[in-house]
Amino acid sequence: MGEKSIQKRKYILETARKVFVEKGFKKVTMKDIVEACDISRGGLYLYFESTSQIFQEVMKMETQEADDLFSDSIKEDATASDILLLFLREQKKELLRKKDTLTQAIYEFYFENQLPKKENRLKKQFDSAVRIIEGLIGAGVESGEFYCEDPAGCARNIMFVLEGLKICAQTIGVTPEMVDREILYLFKNLCVEEE
Amino acid sequence: MGEKSIQKRKYILETARKVFVEKGFKKVTMKDIVEACDISRGGLYLYFESTSQIFQEVMKMETQEADDLFSDSIKEDATASDILLLFLREQKKELLRKKDTLTQAIYEFYFENQLPKKENRLKKQFDSAVRIIEGLIGAGVESGEFYCEDPAGCARNIMFVLEGLKICAQTIGVTPEMVDREILYLFKNLCVEEE
Amino acid sequence: MGEKSIQKRKYILETARKVFVEKGFKKVTMKDIVEACDISRGGLYLYFESTSQIFQEVMKMETQEADDLFSDSIKEDATASDILLLFLREQKKELLRKKDTLTQAIYEFYFENQLPKKENRLKKQFDSAVRIIEGLIGAGVESGEFYCEDPAGCARNIMFVLEGLKICAQTIGVTPEMVDREILYLFKNLCVEEE
Amino acid sequence: MGEKSIQKRKYILETARKVFVEKGFKKVTMKDIVEACDISRGGLYLYFESTSQIFQEVMKMETQEADDLFSDSIKEDATASDILLLFLREQKKELLRKKDTLTQAIYEFYFENQLPKKENRLKKQFDSAVRIIEGLIGAGVESGEFYCEDPAGCARNIMFVLEGLKICAQTIGVTPEMVDREILYLFKNLCVEEE
DNA sequence: CATGAATGAGAGTTCATTCAT
DNA sequence: GATGAATGAACTCTCATTCAT
Numbered sequence: 001m002g003e004k005s006i007q008k009r010k011y012i013l014e015t016a017r018k019v020f021v022e023k024g025f026k027k028v029t030m031k032d033i034v035e036a037c038d039i040s041r042g043g044l045y046l047y048f049e050s051t052s053q054i055f056q057e058v059m060k061m062e063t064q065e066a067d068d069l070f071s072d073s074i075k076e077d078a079t080a081s082d083i084l085l086l087f088l089r090e091q092k093k094e095l096l097r098k099k100d101t102l103t104q105a106i107y108e109f110y111f112e113n114q115l116p117k118k119e120n121r122l123k124k125q126f127d128s129a130v131r132i133i134e135g136l137i138g139a140g141v142e143s144g145e146f147y148c149e150d151p152a153g154c155a156r157n158i159m160f161v162l163e164g165l166k167i168c169a170q171t172i173g174v175t176p177e178m179v180d181r182e183i184l185y186l187f188k189n190l191c192v193e194e195e
Numbered sequence: 196m197g198e199k200s201i202q203k204r205k206y207i208l209e210t211a212r213k214v215f216v217e218k219g220f221k222k223v224t225m226k227d228i229v230e231a232c233d234i235s236r237g238g239l240y241l242y243f244e245s246t247s248q249i250f251q252e253v254m255k256m257e258t259q260e261a262d263d264l265f266s267d268s269i270k271e272d273a274t275a276s277d278i279l280l281l282f283l284r285e286q287k288k289e290l291l292r293k294k295d296t297l298t299q300a301i302y303e304f305y306f307e308n309q310l311p312k313k314e315n316r317l318k319k320q321f322d323s324a325v326r327i328i329e330g331l332i333g334a335g336v337e338s339g340e341f342y343c344e345d346p347a348g349c350a351r352n353i354m355f356v357l358e359g360l361k362i363c364a365q366t367i368g369v370t371p372e373m374v375d376r377e378i379l380y381l382f383k384n385l386c387v388e389e390e
Numbered sequence: 391m392g393e394k395s396i397q398k399r400k401y402i403l404e405t406a407r408k409v410f411v412e413k414g415f416k417k418v419t420m421k422d423i424v425e426a427c428d429i430s431r432g433g434l435y436l437y438f439e440s441t442s443q444i445f446q447e448v449m450k451m452e453t454q455e456a457d458d459l460f461s462d463s464i465k466e467d468a469t470a471s472d473i474l475l476l477f478l479r480e481q482k483k484e485l486l487r488k489k490d491t492l493t494q495a496i497y498e499f500y501f502e503n504q505l506p507k508k509e510n511r512l513k514k515q516f517d518s519a520v521r522i523i524e525g526l527i528g529a530g531v532e533s534g535e536f537y538c539e540d541p542a543g544c545a546r547n548i549m550f551v552l553e554g555l556k557i558c559a560q561t562i563g564v565t566p567e568m569v570d571r572e573i574l575y576l577f578k579n580l581c582v583e584e585e
Numbered sequence: 586m587g588e589k590s591i592q593k594r595k596y597i598l599e600t601a602r603k604v605f606v607e608k609g610f611k612k613v614t615m616k617d618i619v620e621a622c623d624i625s626r627g628g629l630y631l632y633f634e635s636t637s638q639i640f641q642e643v644m645k646m647e648t649q650e651a652d653d654l655f656s657d658s659i660k661e662d663a664t665a666s667d668i669l670l671l672f673l674r675e676q677k678k679e680l681l682r683k684k685d686t687l688t689q690a691i692y693e694f695y696f697e698n699q700l701p702k703k704e705n706r707l708k709k710q711f712d713s714a715v716r717i718i719e720g721l722i723g724a725g726v727e728s729g730e731f732y733c734e735d736p737a738g739c740a741r742n743i744m745f746v747l748e749g750l751k752i753c754a755q756t757i758g759v760t761p762e763m764v765d766r767e768i769l770y771l772f773k774n775l776c777v778e779e780e
Numbered sequence: 781c782a783t784g785a786a787t788g789a790g791a792g793t794t795c796a797t798t799c800a801t
Numbered sequence: 802g803a804t805g806a807a808t809g810a811a812c813t814c815t816c817a818t819t820c821a822t
Binding site (some may be wrong): 494502547560575 | 705711741751
Binding site (some may be wrong): 590 | 809
């Protein structure tokens with residue numbers, strides 16, 4: 001596979017991403033992608049064999065970029081509290097973004113493909129986020145920023161609330177105020193002693 | 196439309212429910228329902244005109260039954276704490292039920308049909324649950340069972356966690372232990388002073 | 391078949407007529423008629439067995455009424471020229487009536503059912519009209535109103551022009567002015583010596 | 586779309602033409618054409634999207650060929666009278682052709698699709714024919730072949746008679762003798778002074 | 781007579797997938 | 802590698818027609 005091939009592969013994935021963002025996962029057909037990419041029907045099959053495969057590759061791309069983005073924006077001398085707030089604010093942005101988000105498509109994909117734990121990227125991300133938050137809380141407790149008796153439980157709680165907000169954003173709709181209120185509630189709980 | 200028609204209508208809805216439970220919403224075709232009901236192609240169209248319509252009617256049925264079930268199981272002399280625990284345990288049961296749950300289908304339906312607030316049954320249910328929990332917490336605080344400075348915020352927090360658990364159950368999978376742990380975490384937070 | 395049956399039969403035909411006027415012949419289904427009549431599906435089949443049969447009965451009704459109407463409007467002391475003009479004016483009215491005309495449906499019916507001459511109501515009407523016009527021209531020539539060397543040929547010519555106008559009205563559209571011009575042309579030709 | 590595609594397109598149109606000739610317009614389904622062409626269901630949709638579209642393209646083809654045919658058969662030194670007779674004889678041939686004529690289908694198409702004047706091919710053809718005949722009569726008058734005080738009116742009269750004959754041929758049936766008689770009547774009227 | 785539920789054939793249309801070029 | 806024509810399965814929806822009540 002030459003350089004040109006790699007470029008084309010990437011081009012297809014980026015274009016397909018837009019299609020998934022717009023239509024979710026299930027509704028997208030190979031034809032949709034072919035048309036969006038303006039390539040030939042057979043051409044697409046040279047690179048990918050199904051929408052499912054394409055979607056998984058799109059998610060892989062997505063994850064990498066997101067990780068890069070987040071770690072880039074952390075300053076060297078940031079406190080635990082700063083970083084947690086930064087993280088929550090990122091999540092809020094993601095939540096409220098109506099366009100340009102794969103959220104719905106990802107849910108649809110996992111509805112259809114109940115992958116075993118090992119391969120379940122979503123689970124890995126969830127667990128890793130919990131661990132990071134737990135670490136931040138721990139650090140915050142140590143530095144006196146936070147008060148928390150069960151950092152692990154609290155981290156999980158935060159993540160489930162975020163998941164709850166995420167799915168609600170896609171189904172019943174959420175306003176920026178609602179998200180702010182929830183985030184504030186979570187944060188206050190940690191800083192409870194400062195009241 | 197005689198008695199028989201009504202019976203058949205109900206029969207179709209009940210059968211269709213099974214199909215939605217098994218396949219979600221989007222994947223279900225009129226043909227699937229026709230075959231599950233063992234009626235003729237045209238016959239189904241006498242009663243319903245689309246999978247979407249059928250699904251909405253199924254949800255309507257579902258909601259009524261669920262409400263009845265829950266209110267039936269509350270004892271006269273139950274305390275706020277009892278009722279809240281009962282509610283959380285109900286949610287747990289629902290969460291862990293892999294089979295016989297419409298959850299996935301409902302999400303899929305609302306992905307596709309971003310109904311305005313007024314008609315959004317899901318939103319109504321969410322809001323009503325928040326109000327009930329808020330009431331329970333308030334009652335619990337008054338009776339000294341609970342300690343909580345922000346019953347409304349806490350109620351919302353509980354509901355978002357439950358939503359988070361629900362979506363996670365459908366995507367990354369949850370174990371009974373995980374659910375117990377979360378529920379316990381929520382409950383403990385309310386009874387914090389008793390520690 | 392009792393009195394009531396006859397009434398219902400008539401009611402169905404009158405209602406069906408409206409449907410044919412609106413939709414032509416081919417497009418009309420038994421369902422359309424059932425719905426327009428607001429009777430039961432099976433009920434219609436007790437009286438008629440196909441749209442084709444219904445349409446033929448509608449045409450039969452139509453013909454009778456038309457004949458009555460025309461002969462009623464002829465005054466006792468009318469001249470040949472008067473009657474011919476009256477006839478042509480009737481045709482004009484019919485031509486320009488967009489709504490409430492079976493013309494299109496009739497054409498469609500005869501396209502599909504190339505009936506043998508004997509049963510072809512349309513042919514009988516055409517021939518009878520030619521004979522009447524021929525008679526009128528003959529009478530007009532005798533009374534000195536018209537000049538015509540070939541009354542039969544002229545009568546046929548008039549009828550073909552009218553047929554031509556009729557079909558054009560249904561396909562390319564005609565204006566009142568166009569019809570007037572043609573009728574005047576036909577009439578002038580008969581009165582040619584008077585110029 | 587390569588050369589082969591163009592060939593296939595043409596092949597489909599030619600085959601579809603036969604189907605329209607045989608069944609008219611309304612009765613023809615995509616399935617009919619698919620079967621006549623012996624291609625796959627989906628294959629036809631690659632080229633055309635409805636019977637209506639196919640029919641319009643068939644008519645376009647038809648018109649071009651007819652124009653070519655007629656203009657080819659006019660000799661250089663023909664008189665107005667010659668050309669008019671040739672034209673009328675062409676019309677007669679067309680009229681009497683039971684098989685291999687789109688007439689019925691065209692009428693059905695225009696019944697269903699009352700196109701605005703601008704797009705109405707039928708109207709354009711009619712008007713253009715009137716103008717040509719008018720020109721021929723004018724030329725004939727000048728050369729002394731014809732006598733006619735109102736060439737435009739006469740041309741229209743001729744065209745309406747031809748339309749009348751055409752529709753009668755499809756509905757009540759016409760014999761060669763009838764057509765001859767009508768054509769002769771029209772022609773005689775022009776040469777009236779020679780009698 | 782009358783009803784209207786039920787059936788099943790058939791039309792339209794869309795796509796995943798293949799394959800000759 | 803790349804194309805895009807071709808296939809055929811699958812789905813939606815509509816009706817003519819029947820038949821138990």
